[in-house]
Amino acid sequence: MGHRFAFEQFYQPKKQTTFRTRYRISTEKPLNGERVDVKEFYIKFENEYLCDFSDFEIRVTQYLGYQASKKDKIEFGLYYRVSDFISNQTENTLWLRTTWYISL
Numbered sequence: 123m124g125h126r127f128a129f130e131q132f133y134q135p136k137k138q139t140t141f142r143t144r145y146r147i148s149t150e151k152p153l154n155g156e157r158v159d160v161k162e163f164y165i166k167f168e169n170e171y172l173c174d175f176s177d178f179e180i181r182v183t184q185y186l187g188y189q190a191s192k193k194d195k196i197e198f199g200l201y202y203r204v205s206d207f208i209s210n211q212t213e214n215t216l217w218l219r220t221t222w223y224i225s226l
Contacts, residue, residue: 123147123148123149124146124147124148124149125145125146125147126144126145126146126148127143127144127145128143128144128145129141129142129143129144130142130143130144140174141174141175142172142173142174142175143172143173144170144171144172145170145171146168146169146170146171147168147169147170148166148167148168148169149166149167149168150164150165150166150187151164151165151166152164153165158187158189159189160189160190160191160192161188161189161190162188162189163186163187163188163189164186164187164188164189165184165185165186165187166183166184166185166187166197166199167183167184167185168181168182168183168184169181169182170182170183176208176209177205177206177207177208177209178205178207178208179203179204179205179206179207180203180204180205181201181202181203182201182202182203183199183200183201183202183219184199184200185197185198185199185219185221186198186199192225193224193225193226194222194223194224194225195222195223196220196221196222196223197219197220197221197223198218198219198220199218199219200216200217200218200219201216201217201218201219202214202215202216202217203215203216
């Protein structure tokens with residue numbers, strides 16, 4: 123299980139500087155054995171919460187991953203985002219996502 127806290131600041135031309143906080147919790151579970159080994163599949167779940175002091179967003183992901191080698195893994199899954207809670211213009215989006223991780 124992993125946790126991540128972040129505080130971000132964005133500078134954009136002709137726009138006001140934006141600040142936001144993020145918190146993410148994730149877990150990864152091998153489909154065989156007690157840990158993810160090379161040439162094995164795993165499942166991964168993540169929840170992320172973002173707040174920019176004027177709005178709130180939730181991101182939920184679920185992946186099926188494959189550890190191809192010690193330096194490569196690939197994940198396929200769904201990425202769901204709910205945003206604009208505070209402004210009462212709630213937006214729901216869903217993506218199919220593929221991610222390839224390469225360790226250098």
